Amino acid sequence: MKGNLNKELVIRLLKYRRILTQLKSLGFEKVFSNNLGDAIGVAPALVRKDFSLLVLGGNKRGGYRIDYLSEQLNKILGKTREQRIIIVGMGKIGSAVAQYKGFHQGDFEVAAGFDIAPENVLPTVGIPIYPTSEIQSFVEREHIEVAILSVPEDVSTECHKILKNAGIRGILNFTPIELKTTQNCIIHNINIGVEIENLFFQVVKNTLPQDVEASLASIIDEELVDVDSEDTP
């Protein structure tokens, strides 16, 4: 009854909401826990538990009413519409995100982009671009709370400070520098390089003959023997 509202749960709820919106637009009226589970890749029992936790009831046979569910999820999650964000660093990734279709489907709006060299940014990105020096005034004037950080690695922490000082409350950080959440500013780090390396690792691991743990253990053991004789600390 009193929900945990843990991070993964919130992400699941957001995904449910997206699916429900799609189903609704397809004319569906009801949905079962296993449909939703399939769609977002979790067990049906978890879907039911999520809803039960939030006191969202279904019908013992007819599943869940889509209208009701999505309405309730909107209440819980808040409508993200009308939310406005800025993008700091209009390089490749920043520009790509600025034009990300999802944003133009009404989810939220990119109010402006910022860059050290606004004149180099192609006008095709379709949002106003200002020099980095104007972040603070813009954020204050327009009451912006959330920013996307997509600057080069070496100015990451500097821009982080600027954003915090400007009063930004949340940053989606595409920089490979891991920024830390503080009381006033929540950070979500997305490290594309690490994601790919991770995928590579999983693939290799998956391709290995038997259990990885075993083979890893053996690698480590070999190494320990090698190293023992020269420089084990």
Add this chain to the structure above:
Amino acid sequence: MKGNLNKELVIRLLKYRRILTQLKSLGFEKVFSNNLGDAIGVAPALVRKDFSLLVLGGNKRGGYRIDYLSEQLNKILGKTREQRIIIVGMGKIGSAVAQYKGFHQGDFEVAAGFDIAPENVLPTVGIPIYPTSEIQSFVEREHIEVAILSVPEDVSTECHKILKNAGIRGILNFTPIELKTTQNCIIHNINIGVEIENLFFQVVKNTLPQDVEASLASIIDEELVDVDSEDTP
């Protein structure tokens, strides 16, 4: 001693390795668990436990030898260098990723990009672009195992099938459609829209006066009362 090698652990190891590389290039020789913990945003005890799990020893006072650590991590994680990937869907995000700096720092190489309309892709992306129809032959000829999927939502599942048939073993999926890992093909989904929505939610939650769970509960309760009289299932 026999490590779990769970997903989060692998990500931490990848991050350690990145940090260690940087520290090494700065001329450092030793590092403490709290340095690494700070750098990747976890508790020092967890860093030590990670290393202890992998039988990577430190010095009771002098911390860990960077050389040794990064060498061992390379053994465990495998060198990602010389790995080659393809990008399917050379729209904004695909092109951005193709030019992502991290990839040119020697992590891995983008072998080619694919698109339905290769002629529309700017040659500035710096990799060869082929029509989607050539994916299968290219993957087989060049022994590609990992792909990035950044096509529009509506062709996501179609391209997923093409990649699986071509023998791709891992996909980093930037499409908002949640793809599912199978025996032969590991999927990592990155849903930028959900990430931003999530950030918004966390920010709002963080901004709320008291405990969210309480306020959420009250929202839900109100709603239940409202709804009770009309259409609670």
Add this chain to the structure above:
DNA sequence: CATTTGTTGTGCTACTTTTCACAAAAACTA
């Protein structure tokens, strides 16, 4: 109305991952 079918709701269990807390050891200090 009785029976069957299919789906929810959830207590309990099992598991995974993180943190705590402190002994052990190495390195300094004098």
Add this chain to the structure above:
DNA sequence: TAGTTTTTGTGAAAAGTAGCACAACAAATG
């Protein structure tokens, strides 16, 4: 050498998370 400091290494406790299994119930069927 004795004492002090600093940091590792780790068993045990805690926190969090997901899955199972089945009772409860609504709808459909005959």
